[in-house]
Amino acid sequence: MLTLLIRALIFLVSAALGLVVADLILPGFYLHWNDWWGILLAVVIFAVLQSVLAPWLFKITRRHANALIGGIGLLSTFVALLIAVLIPAAGIGIDGPVAWIIGTLIVWLVTALATWLLPPLFIKKKVQDRRG
Template structure:
């Protein structure tokens, strides 16, 4: 149960970092900073959708389109962003095709790096805590 919670926190943190990175780097990709609740909703919606869509799209691609398997992360990121933008309560906006394409890539890249780099930090702390305790 603890591992599940740690992974969920890591996934939410990586989603937040990815969305913030796209907001800072790219014109046309914006988080509505005056509405912290909306940003929280956007992060949770994006993270949940990403965690559900990626395995599902991978399964579909394995059955019907093997050539798409390498791009599942990008596709699931795009679909998760699209749905998050369409939800009125989410504090995210993406304007223009360039922002959609580059924003999807930035969010995908940063979340992938964060989900790869953050677990060792948390797991190391957990192992150290068990050794000390």
């Protein structure tokens, strides 16, 4: 159970990092910083959608379009961003096609790196806590 909670936390942190990095470096991709609840909602919506969409899209793609399997992460990131932007209470906005394309790439890259680099830190801490 603890491992599941740690993985969920890592996924939420990676989603937050991806959205914040895109907001900081990409014009046209913005988080509404005056509404912290909206940003939190956007992060949770994005993380949940991403975790649900990626396996589902993988299954559909494997069955019908095997050549597109490599783009599942980008596609699920784009769809999750699209749905998060469409929810009025979420504190995220994306303006223009360039911001959509580059924003999807940035968020996907940062979340991929974070979900790859963060688990060893948490797992190492968990092992040290059990030993100590």
